[in-house]
Amino acid sequence: MKRINEYKKLFGAEQDMSLKSLKSTYRNLVKEWHPDKFQAGDDKAIEAELKSRQIIDGYHFLVSIAPETKAANLDEYHETINTPIMDWQHKGLVLEITFLDGNTYEFFGVNKALYIKLCQSDKLTRFAKRNIFNTYTYRKIKKSDVEA
Structure with a gap:
């Protein structure tokens, strides 16, 4: 639960964020925190590298628990359980x-x-x-x- 709340806070997500808005937020965050925007060896560059990894992990995590993803994979889920x-x-x-x-x-x-x-x-x-x-x-x- 902590990880879910942490990623939702990072993306500024409400309870259930649509995949479309999640993707646009992801793109904006990646543009803002891309490591190539900063000088190599700078403290800001190191912070941007860590932040960009966190953004990528958060995006994949939130996509995997999104209602649209669950709905698309519901038959497979029921078959598995x-x-x-x-x-x-x-x-x-x-x-x-x-x-x-x-x-x-x-x-x-x-x-x-x-x-x-x-x-x-x-x-x-x-x-x-x-x-x-x-x-x-x-x-x-x-x-x-x-x-x-």
């Missing part, structure tokens, strides 16, 4: 789940108590469908290696 869970791990408030089809998703805001309940569940996929998959903000972080 109906496959068995192969692996899962919890870091802070981020739950990373790898499915048997090879896709990996991150779910943001999942607290430790819910993670413990998931670990103790005898039917992982059923528990996750009811309590995680349709409740928390998610993004796909790894595509399957196998193409159908």
Whole structure:
């Protein structure tokens, strides 16, 4: 959640920003903070390099959780969450789940108590469908290696 809020603040985004406005904001920020605008070796150039990396990372992250992106990939998401869970791990408030089809998703805001309940569940996929998959903000972080 911290990362989401940090990137939204960087882009000046409201709750849900459209892909079109996100792209125009991204372009303006890249123009403003492009490292080639500053003298090499200057402190401002080093700051611009770091800021431009943060802008690029933020753009890709916000695009991956945008409502339009989710809507475009909804069928694939539903197909994936109906496959068995192969692996899962919890870091802070981020739950990373790898499915048997090879896709990996991150779910943001999942607290430790819910993670413990998931670990103790005898039917992982059923528990996750009811309590995680349709409740928390998610993004796909790894595509399957196998193409159908």
